Amino acid sequence: DQQVKQNSPSLSVQEGRISILNCDYTNSMFDYFLWYKKYPAEGPTFLISISSIKDKNEDGRFTVFLNKSAKHLSLHIVPSQPGDSAVYFCAASELGGSQGNLIFGKGTKLSVKP
């Protein structure tokens, strides 16, 4: 059973507009959430993270929002740029779980059109 779900396999956005990528989770023991970005033929790279004690974390054009009651997090990219076109993975880590073990969603492919 999937503990981390990214229900949108793909998303297309116009350059300059906002991209919103969504992630849902089922395990209430998850205490830390991360977003990774992956270009073709490369390894995933860490983008931004959020602890369960916060509801928002911002880093430049990237903001992650966490709604614990809904078990939902989202990644906002504003403004979107063509170089943001990539697959984005949501990941979660469990409180008290094996150190650093991350559970990944299946990913959302973002296409930013010029």
Add this chain to the structure above:
Amino acid sequence: DAGITQSPRHKVTETGTPVTLRCHQTENHRYMYWYRQDPGHGLRLIHYSYGVKDTDKGEVSDGYSVSRSKTEDFLLTLESATSSQTSVYFCATGTAETYEQYFGPGTRLTVT
């Protein structure tokens, strides 16, 4: 950038043959991980290591073994490769201080 390299980057092998993939890191990170990425499945943990000679199973460990004889190297072995093990394999490292993991460039393995 954690200075992670994987070798080989591409490999084609036949069913039933043994295969070993190597991950090498230069950052002295304590934790190392092997994932596989398949269409429709995202990244799934195969095995991980929390220190030299200390390893444990992940979500999809059947058919795989690992070894870590020194901090910088983490080997993934397919004792007898099967077509279902055709995948892209990623190595990652991490520290005790943060949850972030740093990924290598991946190895594309095809089992014919």
